[in-house]
Amino acid sequence: MKALLVASSKADPQPLERLLRDQCSDVAVVPALELAAASSAGIGIAVLLSSEDEQDFASILAACRTLRSAPDGGPVVLAMAATPEHIETLCDEGVDDFMLWPGNESLVTSRVGLLFRRVAQRKKDAVRAAMLGDALRHAERSEQRFRHLAESSTEILARFSPGGVRLYISPACRTVLGYEPDELLGSSILDILHPSDVSKLLEALGALDAGAQVAGAIIRLQRKDGEYAWLETISRPVRDPRTDVIEELVTVSRDITAMIHAEQESLEAEARLAVIDAVPDPLSVEDDTGRITIANRAFCALLGRSREEVLGQSADALKPTPKGGRPDRWPQTADEREVTVKAPDGSQRVLAEKRVLLAVRKEERLLVSIMRDITEQRQREADARLGTAAALSAGVAHEINNPLSYLIGNLKYVSEALGTTKSEDVAKALDEATSGAKRIARIMRDMRILGEASRETPPRTNIKRVVEAALMLTCGVIEARARLSSEVADVPLVAGEPARIALALVDILLRTIRALPEGDPKANEVRVVLAPAEEGMICVEVFGSGRSTGTSAEAGLSLSESNVSMHGGRIDMETTPGRGTRLRLVLPVVG
Template structure:
């Protein structure tokens, strides 16, 4: 079935805003009904890296792309689809004559036009270069207005600053210009002025050839850098430039030799004592020479660096506050869970002593439930800290979403409509499928909770190719990503809440109804997978949370039907497993599971004992080992040392988190797998049988 909104593909966040808006009652109607000319023009705008606007219909309803976002300031949240005269009400008197002329066929281009612009930080004076042109439909009627715009404020201000600098330095740089003075007295006066400025100025003045050879410097060089003019004339300017700044300085000289003026150019020059000073230059080319004036701003830069350090210290303080919240919440939740486990064990002991075995099953069930909740909490904490054990595999997100659709519908209930939009040709991702499923289910549950009266959840997959500008906006590296977005029509959140939702233990739910780890877990999972998670929300209009995962170039394996869960198959005669773990309880439990399944189990409490067994002639079909071990080496190092004598030794690492010892060297070798603690007995038995192979 053809997607009626396919023209929005690749349109970024702006396209998402169009999809998310309720168009009922809008003069243009629903996007599915928009004319072909409108959809084609809008697709061009949305996919352009340049800042573009499309205004459509007699009322000029306003549409824009991602690159235009910064221009809208406080209008961004409501401008999509609004009337042009409403979006730019404060500049309508200036804009309307230009628009009327363009709609009449008199397209215009304006260069460096001043414009008073409202932003989040108040009004400011800006300058713009833009063009207005009308858009005709298939029958030649005027259907809309197209605007291509770019802000030139920086260049205009730089030019103004350069002009002021040139005016102030006119006397100093005057001998480099052709002074067509007509009176000798005027020439002498100007020469005297120039000489006085050259001699008395505290700014460094320079004349050099395009190859960097210094032809003249004023006495200020001695004041700033302690070099005498006679020591510098005839030498190469580049010899004084800091090595790290040399490529930029050479490029600046190349630009000057091409006739370009530099309003400001900063680099470091070597003082006579070996230290370096930051100098800010204004320079212009002349006949075969470069004339430049520089000012020492080392002290100002040091103050800026100190300010940046203070800001970093503040961020670290905020991180420590978050850690305090994390540990406090962790202690509270784990104390509750431990109380359930220890209390159940005490009651089991009491009832067994009383001979009341009928009650034991109930207490065992309670203890197991608390253990599972503790394991889930631990996994969420590890995901938040990006230390959880992930098992990334090439994953088809469309297939994963389709497999979860029924579960999501049952979870959110009948009052919530679930819509799935799967992009054709979706790129695969290298990700842990169960963790991605967990993240998706968490997002859908959050969306349901934001719609107490019911509503709609949209799960959408798309391919996203982020250029440098879009990547900076998302705090990601440029490149290709697949995105998995969950959008609801719920209550939404104000910006101050959106800015905190990824903090540990922060929740908008009533006390006792949420741990505040759901979104922080998703954030940690996305970061650990090499991706990002981003959220947009507006009070009363719902929320969109998007997971961005890097594109995987490999193929995705075909789905294999899973066999039903049952008792693990038993061992073949003689099959032997070496168990290495420094925790006696874990070692005892694993050994008893193995013996119940018919395996011969050999135990070792540290890496040294395990390696001695591996270097012996005892039959070993599989090594089951913890990662963090005493004895001089960790579990992975022990396994690799054991493989020297036993090439192809199969190894199952059991670990509570992804220690650097396991994954610091990159992916695991063939024949090595990871199982996360705590684990279900049946899962352990099945994994051992799978790794050893069918007897």
């Protein structure tokens, strides 16, 4: 079957051409101004595509009239226009179907597929009508031959008087309508016709009165059980050969109820999908086998995949793993959990997933999942904790620094007052006390960095000072499990809040040491290197080597990654089995 795409000069035919070629290999694209009556020869379906421009639309209107003036009635015409007014004008010209464009591509595909089926059915109907015409001509000479043909057909054949009274109806009415033929003989054609379809039937009869040799209509007839059956009816007149007056009407009606219901279900499914796509949160549905059967646009965007790539795939393979590992796939009724996922742009997103188990049939269950992005909420909570830690560290440092200053000063005074009279043990005790007090002072100084905010915009940080402070705060924990070495170079200032970067670095150091076993510190090593990285970036590299405890240094890093990524940085992790874990904190240089 051939298809013709007639496009106005200002309309882009490529998207529609692609959709047409998905269903028909033989597609011709013709500019509207170049369309001639011969162009539609052998064409099953013609698609008219217009832009909003009125002059542009005029060319499409002319093309529509050209197609409709074809001697054989022309192809099935689908009008695609940009405004409702243009659609209304084309409908007045007798197009078979219409849609606003641009529009939903899946709906266009469905509509084009339906029209192709109608064209194919029209050809079958034309052949059937021709065959019926031959049969009826023979039947006019032999009523017995006509009845034999009618009674062996699965379609309803009927004869009507010019006034619409049934003179004959074939036995197929038992299957389609539930009536015995005798129950319908002598009744009016309008008796069981759906009220909304009366105008369609009268229009078809009017065409026959005007001289048409055949007329068709899709109508609904009420079955004996009260339900309505959809019928595609073709009517032919039997005329008096001398006066050309219609003596009888012969109709062939095919039951298309199943096809109509299938089309309605398809449209309803598309409408349901549109509703699901309107939900802003990621939504998915899994079947009993764990395959995703429904996914809205937000869910596909979260994964960075198209709907076709998601549907039918294993949910375990596509969906992010929740914190604490993957629990039982089926909750008892409903549950809520947190998951972390890497977005297509590389950022880490924290989502709250609510799952509900539905029993749709006796042995069939569906798992409905809705995710809500709570990254900003978790960030606000982290900010609140950071503010609390900052206030606490500043308060503790202040409260300790005052008495510590007295302690250091008094130790110095006592040492100087005793002078050379103090014994060796007393001198050693005073030196140790002074050294310990100064160490406490350094720790208090480094604690203040946890609450330090940059006074500049954008914020900037002395990363060397942050690294030294983080090492001072964690060296006791590290040296209990591993040897600690560091190389801290002089590097430019980096972008970011000192407190956030310090917390991220302390988190990395603690996670690195927790991944190493307790016992012999000489068996493990933690090495920290601060140096320039790629152009415009500074890198803090933390390498922990030793036999792993099985605890992942990556688990729970999302908050630190969020603290770093908000300043344009990143955290990279590389694990080599049997050798250790390397974590790299990379930050951009200011300016």
